Amino acid sequence: MLQAPVLLEGQGVQVLYAQIAQLLAGKTGGASEPEREVMQLGFSAFTPHAAALGVTRYSSLDEVPAGSIAVHTIAGVMMPFDSYYAVGTGTIGLRVQQADAHPSFIGHVGVFNTPGGSTMGLEDFANVIAGTQKPFVSLVQQACSAGYWSASGGNVVMLAGKTAMCGSIGTMAEFLDFTGYFEQLGIKTVTVNASKSVNKNASYQAAIDGDPEPLRAEILDPLNEVFLSTVTTNRGDKIPAKQLELVTSGMVFVGEANLSNGLADLMGSLDEAVALAEQLATEADSIDSSLSSSKNHMSLFAKKLVLGAAAHALVTAETITPEQLTAANGELTAAGVTGAQLIAEAAYSDLSARAGRADTAEATARGFTDALAAAGVTDIAALVSQRDAFKLKADLYDKGPGAAHTDPTLVAGATDVDKEADANQKLIAQLPHNQALDNNPLFNN
Numbered sequence: 001m002l003q004a005p006v007l008l009e010g011q012g013v014q015v016l017y018a019q020i021a022q023l024l025a026g027k028t029g030g031a032s033e034p035e036r037e038v039m040q041l042g043f044s045a046f047t048p049h050a051a052a053l054g055v056t057r058y059s060s061l062d063e064v065p066a067g068s069i070a071v072h073t074i075a076g077v078m079m080p081f082d083s084y085y086a087v088g089t090g091t092i093g094l095r096v097q098q099a100d101a102h103p104s105f106i107g108h109v110g111v112f113n114t115p116g117g118s119t120m121g122l123e124d125f126a127n128v129i130a131g132t133q134k135p136f137v138s139l140v141q142q143a144c145s146a147g148y149w150s151a152s153g154g155n156v157v158m159l160a161g162k163t164a165m166c167g168s169i170g171t172m173a174e175f176l177d178f179t180g181y182f183e184q185l186g187i188k189t190v191t192v193n194a195s196k197s198v199n200k201n202a203s204y205q206a207a208i209d210g211d212p213e214p215l216r217a218e219i220l221d222p223l224n225e226v227f228l229s230t231v232t233t234n235r236g237d238k239i240p241a242k243q244l245e246l247v248t249s250g251m252v253f254v255g256e257a258n259l260s261n262g263l264a265d266l267m268g269s270l271d272e273a274v275a276l277a278e279q280l281a282t283e284a285d286s287i288d289s290s291l292s293s294s295k296n297h298m299s300l301f302a303k304k305l306v307l308g309a310a311a312h313a314l315v316t317a318e319t320i321t322p323e324q325l326t327a328a329n330g331e332l333t334a335a336g337v338t339g340a341q342l343i344a345e346a347a348y349s350d351l352s353a354r355a356g357r358a359d360t361a362e363a364t365a366r367g368f369t370d371a372l373a374a375a376g377v378t379d380i381a382a383l384v385s386q387r388d389a390f391k392l393k394a395d396l397y398d399k400g401p402g403a404a405h406t407d408p409t410l411v412a413g414a415t416d417v418d419k420e421a422d423a424n425q426k427l428i429a430q431l432p433h434n435q436a437l438d439n440n441p442l443f444n445n
Contacts, residue, residue, distance in 0.1 A: 042058055043098075047067060107137070107277035137274075137276050145168040160268075165253070231248060
């Protein structure tokens with residue numbers, strides 16, 4: 001525990017202090033520790049199509065059934081190396097990588113029940129989780145401090161119940177000053193630095209002497225910035241901006257509070273975490289298959305990008321300058337993201353307005369195109385040519401034979417039938433039978 005700083009939730013620290021106090025009092029716990037067999041590490045898996053077996057341990061990867069979900073347990077104080085009673089993060093990380101590369105596994109569930117632990121190896125372990133190519137569901141009973149640093153790298157953070165705890169996102173130092181105790185025992189500490197090692201442990205000694213600022217500037221603030229940047233990279237889009245400062249201030253949140261503040265996504269059991277990992281794997285296969293012809297796509301579960309300070313600065317900035325955007329876009333390009341760039345909200349609004357005007361213009365142009373098609377032409381020039389051709393034909397018809405009309409020879413209401421009967425007609429009318437017909441009432445009204 002004295003080899004490196006630890007990121008540990010307060011209750012975990014108190015347990016260690018109790019052990020230290022016993023050691024100082026000469027109480028080592030009674031009988032000597034019995035010999036134990038070295039823990040045989042294997043691979044734990046849950047196979048959905050053989051759910052009745054539950055979580056099963058296999059001694060080798062080749063024994064694991066196809067379509068299984070790897071189950072990784074992160075419990076107790078996180079330490080980098082294995083011990084008799086715990087598996088170190090180095091070994092757990094190696095198991096995650098091996099399962100991720102093996103075809104029998106389609107996803108991961110990490111069961112977290114830890115108050116945190118050592119910073120040694122922590123960044124590597126967290127990057128292993130964040131870098132899996134298969135979906136990783138973090139099932140949290142307790143994930144505080146270093147534990148949440150690691151769990152936040154999963155595709156989904158699932159709370160194991162209403163008493164599940166997340167948070168303690170922050171950095172502090174707490175150590176014991178044994179000066180007075182050693183003086184009572186007659187022990188005097190003698191410290192000698194090399195000539196050029198004037199700052200060796202100086203910040204710790206300053207803190208003992210009552211000045212915490214050197215330790216804060218040298219150790220705590222730099223560690224804290226890395227911690228916060230990791231969380232904001234992994235969960236920044238899910239943590240409400242108004243709650244980000246509170247969430248990253250070191251508080252621990254219980255149960256459903258983690259759903260509203262963005263530290264967790266949903267609540268469920270181990271079975272539900274396994275089912276979710278299987279579902280995400282199926283969706284990933286579907287998306288990867290549809291994009292298999294593209295060389296430049298990023299898998300949905302290629303994990304979050306680890307961006308630098310420029311991108312993180314945009315999260316809490318009230319106003320964003322063009323220079324900040326340029327720097328953040330440079331980080332995107334360096335991370336291999338192509339075909340996408342960050343833009344300011346004002347620029348987005350302007351582009352949206354332009355897009356609206358473009359849509360209106362396109363609709364108007366489509367109306368013109370439809371009208372031209374109805375006229376049997378494809379452009380305005382063809383329509384003008386068509387009009388000129390029709391006009392020419394009309395002019396030719398106007399000048400053709402019979403085109404000129406004459407004035408009428410009869411006035412309105414007149415007829416060209418001669419009213420004066422000719423002599424022959426009079427003779428016919430005088431014939432006896434015609435006169436008889438004329439006098440017959442049947443033929444005269």
